[in-house]
Amino acid sequence: MRKFLALAAALAFCTSAALAQTYSVRAYGAVADGRTVTTAAIQKAVDACTKAGGGTVEVPAGTYVIGTVFLKSNVTLHLDNGAVLKGSPNLTDYHPYTLPEYGQNYYGMLFTENAENVTITGQGTVDGNNPVFYDFTQAKTLDSVTTRYTRQKNNYRHVASGIGDGPVVPKDRPRQMVVFSDCKHVMVSDVSLINSPFWTMHFADCTGVNVTGIRLYSGILVPNADGVDFTDCSNVAVSNCDIQAGDDALVVSGYNHHFEIAGFHNLRRISENIVITNCNLQSASSGIRIGYLDQNTVRNVTVSNCNITNSTRGINISLRDEGSLENLTFDNIRIETKLRTGDWWGNGEPIHISAIRGNADKSVKMGRIKNVRFSNITCRGENGILLYGTAESPLENVEFHNLTFDFVDSPLNVVAGGNVDLRGNLDPRFGLFARDIPGLLAEHVNGLAIHDFKLNWVGVKAPYLSNGLEVNHFTNLRISNFQGTGAPTNPKAVSVALADGTGVGLDVPKGQVTRKNVK
Incomplete structure (x- = not known):
């Protein structure tokens, strides 16, 4: 009997060891010279790992240039300290896809679809190499049609010389740097995610997501370079992250009605049960954005113990379509906002809540923003707090408890102050307008x-x-x-x-x- 138990234990150990096997990308031919495109070698390591039932794909120290790598079920991608996955400067190294409305586009660096038990971890770095995909000598500015109702008209957010606060002008570029689509049980921990040419990390139609301890710096001058976006996701925890993004730092939202992209199935799930805590956030747009255009319902979101600094908007809850944004709780948060030059969203509001129609189809009933609670909030900002419902969609049950707001002067008052930003709605008179x-x-x-x-x-x-x-x-x-x-x-x-x-x-x-x- 003892021999039988010992044999069983040995077999169990061997089975466990096989499942936990480590696959070094070097063993599959990956070259860490910072020049050679080594996508195929890393893909071979991932494929071998998942075929064997799962394990760890290890990326040792060094710089590995890649296009698009597809992660698979039961794979942990571990980036050792000093390991860098760097995005190729050539678009042809990324996996292409075509949309009727937008033509040919390209996936980003890491794409995972219809998988489960997938992890990215370690002290290494994913570098999207965005300097090659933007012109950092030019700023993207607002046109005179957009600014015609502002206090400053054509002088709105004007910069006398240089690029001011950006945003810089994009070239052709790959899309979301890291994508998880229709996945279950996903973890991203400890890694650095930098220089994304588009959204940095996108979770779409996922459930059971844990993002913890990451350092994400997409570049405060870079447009569309969101931090982390969750669309139609449930049971999500985000904790202990440091995020500095050119666009929104953290986003919880849904798809629009016509959203089509290979791998994103538009299942129109509800985004729910989201917890965000202990994070430092900076953004040239919103520190935290919930909702926006063409919206599925978002509900049961709790945000606590966060610092939002150096941002154009602090907390942004916006509804422009059907679906509802409900049961949203914010506690123990420090917010600091400022006016900026250039084509950024927001105008210095520490807290922005708005519900105004953006869908021209009148048969679509506007949703509601309801049951929103703020407690123990400290703000310092260069514009006022804004709650803007409409007769069609009034805000419902909004509470503030223990709120301190230092409304401070801005050096940009002359070119940007005295305006409200409700863009995304149908009436341009209430997009950017003086008030x-x-x-x-x-x-x-x-x-x-x-x-x-x-x-x-x-x-x-x-x-x-x-x-x-x-x-x-x-x-x-x-x-x-x-x-x-x-x-x-x-x-x-x-x-x-x-x-x-x-x-x-x-x-x-x-x-x-x-x-x-x-x-």
């Missing part, structure tokens, strides 16, 4: 609660600044312990200005509130 700016502006909100809000005007000089809080078109408004005034630059500004609403509960000193058509 006086309060500390917090709320339009079309049902069930807005603001408790323990401290607003500080810090060194502000702009004449277009207005009230402390301004709430229009509302029902069931509750404000308690608001500490703030109207802008010191505007003698007509008041602490709280209310218009066109019903159901008000205020704990604000008398004489600091104006009401118009309020019941």
